[in-house]
Structures are given as structure tokens and as C-alpha cells.
Amino acid sequence: MRQQNLESGFKGIMYWRSIALAVLLTCLPISAITAVYLYVGNQHMINQYQQRNEEALVDTARQVDEQFTQLVHYALNMVVKPHFKPSLSDMDFVSNIEETNELFNTLNLVENADPLVDQVYLYIKKQNKIMEPDLGLRTLDQAQDALNFNKLMEGDSDMFWVHDLERPFNKERSSHALVMRLPFNGHTPYGAIVIYIDPSKLHVIRNSENLSFLLDDQGHIIGESGMSRNMPKAMSAILEQLKLPQNAQHTNHLRMKVPVDQDVLLVNTVQFEKMQQNWTYVSGTPQSNIIAPTKPYTHIILICFAFALAASLGASWFASKSMYRPIRKMLNIVGGDQSKQNSRYNELDYIEHEWKQYRFSHDTLQNQWKRSLPSIREAYINQFLSGQASHLTEPEYVVKLQEMELDITHKHFSAMVLQQHTHGEDRAPLTENDQHLLTYAALNVIQELAEDISAYMHPINFFDGSFGVILIVPDSHTADEQMHRMKLLCDQIIRALRDTLRMSATIVLGGPSSTWTDVPHILEQAKRALHYRSFDAGSQLLEADTVLSQKNDWIDYPLELEQDFIHALNLGLQRDALRSLSRFVTSLQAGGGSEWHVHHGLMRLITSVHRSMLQAGLNPYQVYNFSNLQEQMSLLRDPKACVDWFQREIIGPYLEQLTKNFSSSMKSLVENVLEQIEQNGMQDLSLDVMAMEAGVSASQLSKAFKQMTGTNYIDYLTTFRMNRCKELLLTTDLRIHEIAEAAGYQPPYFNRMFKKLEGITPGQYRQQGIGK
Secondary structure, X not given: OHHHHHHOOOOOHHHHHHHHHHHHHHHHHHHHHHHHHHHHHHHHHHHHHHHHHHHHHHHHHHHHHHHHHHHHHHHHHHHOOOOOOHHHHOOOOOOOHHHHHHHHHHHHHHHHHOOOEEEEEEEEOOOOEEEEOOOEEEEOOOHHHHHHHHHHHOOOOOEEEEOOOOOOOOOOOOOOEEEEEEOOOOOOOOEEEEEEEOHHHOHHHOOOOOEEEEEOOOOOEEEEOHXXXXXXXXXXXXXXXXXXXHHHOOOOEEEEEEEEOOEEEEEEEEXXXXXXXXXXXXXXXXXXXXXXXXXXXXXXXXHHHHHHHHHHHHHHHHHHHHHHHHHHHHHHHHOOOHHHOOOOOOHHHHHHHHHHHHHHHHHHHHHHXXXXXXXXXXXXXXXXXXXXXXXOOHHHHHHHHHHOOOOOOOEEEEEEEEEEEOOOOOOOOOOHHHHHHHHHHHHHHHHHHHHOOOOEEEEEEOOOOEEEEEEEEEOOOOHHHHHHHHHHHHHHHHHHHHHHHOOEEEEEEEEEEOXXXXXXXXXXXXXXXXXXXXXXXXXXXXXXXXXXXXXXXXXXXXXXHHHHHHHHXXXXXXXXXXXXXXXXXXXXHHOOOEHHHHHHHHHHHHHHHHHHHHHOOOOHHHHOOHHHHHHHHOOOOOHHHHHHHHHHHHHHHHHHHHHHHOOHHHHHHHHHHHHHHHHHOOOOOOHHHHHHHHOOOHHXXXXXXXXXXXXXXXXXHHHHHHHXXXXXXXXXXXXXXXXXXXXXXXXHHHHHHHHHHHOOOHHHXXXXXHHO
16 A cells, blocks of 8 residues: 555655755746846846936036026116116106107017017006016006015015916916016015016926926926826826935935836936025936837847746756655655645655654564574574474575574584483372473573583473483584583583482483584484483483494393283283283393383283273273373383383273173183183083083173183184193104194194194294204
């Protein structure tokens, strides 16, 4: 599931972060360079334009200043002429037509002398009349007009500027005028010359591409360009900006950017002093008009930027894939999780989490491995000893055991099999628990003693009262010296077990060998040699090679003692059976038999008992547990234990079953028949006659006889007679036909019967007996 998640193409936060970082690193510089280039280029152009515009503005302001200066100078020259004498206040202009005409001519001359002059009015306060070449002599009929002109006589200045003086009889035209009171520099003015200017004649109006206008110190617009009249919102915005405190502090030059609609006005202002007032010349240009010539180049730059951005995005994608590849590889290693498919899935956090989990699992497993290593090593060596890893070679075993922290290079290997004598003639059998405790204690003793020779010990418990030990010692000694050291170690073990645990033991030593693959064979040889220990309760030390190399001839089997035992057992004679059994075991041991010989003889005796039971009509499988019998018999270590065990496990159950199946009267009849056969067996004895004399049927007596003796009457009688005939053949000089007639047989039949039973003729049997 986790691997499928990784292969599904799902990407986490880190993937998108890597893409974002790659895009940022590649696209941001291009975007920044392009934006900076465009912005800086435009700003440079704008700054250059504003600088040039400011220079032009200063020049234009100078020209405007010169216009007004020229106008003032001309007006001053005019007012000092004798035509404008104080007597005009009481003059009758109608009666003095010549003087009146001269005044008109002078005014007309002033109007035409300067293009800036639009109209020139002569105001006579006392008469409330004005004179103008086009209008003539007029009386100010309008009270407001009379009041406005009368206010001109107030104040201390003889020459000043007004912006709201409406023209009488021509109110729609400009109200900006230059006022010069008469007489000039007089104490009591009688009138004034009012020069109305034409704003369209100012130099402000000449540049139609710019928004430009002229302001007095009160913020009144004296003149403006055509664009200014077409952009009232721009005019309002500029005037609001000029009224701001930070802008009002600039007294000479000022640069401003005024947003208007979707454009920006680049505004320059210049102040100059005229007639004791600070006038401001304002000029503004839309920024779009300035950068309009660069638009084709801007389009080219943007197209190049688009191509560069597309290439950068492709490079970013490739770079992000390359940057993400190690993270993806790490995710594939640690594995994914279906639950991580969400927008907050962070690969690095997940890898960190998985790594911590891995480290925790690794440390846990490492600790478990270290704790389990002895058991694993022991299990592996046990598999090797059992032949389950026999396909490996010596170098492969070396590598495997080195992985389990066991170095077997330059080592000698020995096998030791130890059999504890858990019970003897004066000791009761131990329980299984006690047996395990004794084995554990004996292994501890061996381990402590093995440390003295720097040996590694591997124990193998056979769970039959014996265990094996594989000793791995450095090869600093020769094989003979190593064998001598092993014998000394075994002697120490025997003494330690005797002194500490008060137990005797048989130790079989196998090896040493310098090849690890020989160890199973060495151990098996030691286990085989253990069966050839002397059958007594004493401690013994055997060398496997020596024991197995000796010829172990089979000892004479006490067949007659076996028959005596079976006969007594069939008759229910327990004491006679025990005596025969004791003599049987003693005979096996006295003949030089080892433990294996004694056990084998006892197994043969048990087989004879079973055969006798079957012949007697009893089922041995209902009486004995064969698997337990063999296992228990393998633990017998001395004659008394054998007799006791045989009495408890074999004789007792057999006699108990025999007692259940036979009555005492029938048993007496069979014993009487056996006694008759013993005394008169060579004569003609009829089972029918004996049954009639006993008062029972022949079939009942025959069945009881077979159950107690294990054979039928005819076979038993034949065997008895043949045994007597063999005694006569060996102990007398009677001829064969005489012996046959003594047994009640015809000589030819006797010869055939004897050869059938013994495998040889009577004559050959006699010759063999004489030869022995």
C-alpha cells in the first residue's frame, strides 16, 4: 500500500516548495531585471523630462515676468503724461472734446502698444465715469460696478493687481487687471487707469501639449492653456496638492506627481515675484505622453520577458525535479503512507518521522539481537550439528558464525558427551525436575572450568540424562597437547561433579579437530562411544576414537537363564523369576559386556517375555507401554537398577495379568502335568488320560497348559524329549536308534525331527559336542 502511494504521483509540500523555490530563483531575477529595467528606464526618462520641463518652465516664467515687467514699465511711462492731470476729476469731457479725444487716443495707444493688454479703462471717481476707446465715455450705472471701482481708491498702493474686477458693460471677459491710481504717487487719488490683460497672450498658453497655468499668491488662475481648460479634474487635483503644507513650504521649485483618472500628471512649479506678490507658474504633462514613444520597445521587452519566463519555468520544473529526486528516493526507501495524501503532507517531516521510527526500531532490534544472539547462535550450531546446514562449506560457516560474533578461525574443536549417573544402588531415582537442575548445575561447572583454558563452550542437552559440549579453543597447541589438556579438563570436571554435586558421571571425549565441518562427526562418535561404558556406577573417562577402534565382540548370551526366567514367569513363580533375572544380568555384565550389551540383552529378554505372553493368549500391548519401556530402560546404569526396574515394569504387570486369567485349581493341574513330564517325559504320556484323572476336559487342560507355559502340550513334550535326547547324545555312548526308542520315536522320524529343530543330524550334534 505504501509503495503504491509513492508510485501514484502524489506530491507533498516539499515538492511544491522545491518547485516554488526553483521558480523563484529562476523567474524572480528575470522579472526583477525586466521590471527594474522598465521602471528605471521610465523613471529616468520621466526625471529627464521633468528636469528639461523645469528648465523650460523657468524660461517660460522668465518670459511671463518680462511680459508683465514690460507692461508695468509702459504703464508707468503713460501715467506720468500730462494728459492724466488732477483736473480731469472736474472736467467736462463733452465740452472739452479735444482733450477728450487726446485721452481716447492715449488709451487706444496703450491698448495697442502691448499684446498682453486687452482693454484700458480710465476711471474718474468724482464723476463715476469710465473711458475706454471702444466704449467711449460711460457712467457706471450699475451700483456693483460703481462700488467695485470705488474700492480701487482704497489702500496705500498706487499700483496693484486685481483678479475679480469685472469689466463694466463686458462682464464675460477676463477680470484680471493691473490698476494704477491717479495721480501716481499722489496723496489723494482722483481716479485710476485699469489695464485688463488678455490671458491668451501669456507665454503660458503657447504650449498646447502641456497642462499649464499661472497663479497669483491668492491661488487665482491668471492664465491657463487649452489642455488645462479641458482637464478640470486635473486642475482641481493640482490645486489641492499645492495647498498641502509640505508643498506650500517650497518657495521656488517643486516637482509633483498627481494621479488623475488612470494616468499620472508630472507637475513642475516655479515661483517668481511680481508686484509684491509671489506668482506660481504650473506646468503638468501626462506621464503616458512621456513614455508613449517607448511603448514599442516595451512590447519587445515584454515579449522577450515572456519567452525568458517560459524558459525559466521549464528550467525551474527540471531543476525542481532534480532537487526533488533525492527526496523521492528517500521516500521510496522509507516507504509512504496512504493517510499522508493531504495538502499538509511534508516529505521532510515524514522522512524525519520515519527515520526516528527506523532508529527506534533499529535500536530495539539491535538490543533484542544482542539479547537473542546467544540463543540464535546456539540454535544455529544445533542445526549444524543435526546436519540441517551440511550444504555449506567451511568458509561459509566461518562467515556465518562471525556474523553471530563467534570467530572459529585458527581454532581446535572438541566434543564432550557427559552421562550423569543419576541413581545407583543406594540412591532413589530423581524426578525430571531434579534431572534438569543437575544438568544445569553440571553445565555451569563445565563452563567455569572451560574458561581456564580460554575455551568457548556450546552445550547440547539430549534430555536423557546426558548432554554434549562443543569446546572451541585456540590452536596455540598441537593436537596431542590439546588432547592432553582436554583429558585434564575432563578429570577436573569429574572431580568437581563428585565434590560439588555428589554425583558420578561418564565423559566421552571426541576430537580434537581443526576443521569445523568435522564437529558433527566428532559429536556423533562420542555419543556412540558412550554406549560402550562399563556397566557400573563409577565415573569413567573414555576416548571416542579409542573405544570405537577396539573390537567389541558380542558376549555369550545366557540362553538357559532366559529359559529358566521365562519358565518361572509362566508358572507365576516370582521369586524364582527374580533369581533367574539377577543371574541373567550378572551373566551379561560378568562377560565383559558394556552398557550397550546389557541393554540389548534386556531388550531381547523383554522380547522373549512378549512372545511367551502371545503364546499364552495374552496381549502384551494391553499390559505395557513399549515406547516408555525402551526409554526407561535406556536410563538404567547398574545391575540393581535393572533388576528393580524389570520387577516393577515387566514382571509385576505380567504376573498380575496372569493371576486374573487363571484359577488356583487350574494352575495346580498344569503344575502337576509339568511335574509328570519332568519325571516320566520319556514314556508315553497322554493329556486325555491326565485330564480324565483330574476330572476336567482335555480342551480345558490344554488351554490352561498353553497359557501358563506359552506353548501347547505336544510342542512342550517334544521340546522336553529333544533336550533329554541331546543330553544322552553328549553324556552317554548309546546309539542313536537306542536313544530314539528310549524317547518313543522311530529312528527315521527321530532323525528328521532332530534336524528340523536343531538344523543338524543327531550324529553331527554328537560330534560337535565331543569336539568342544
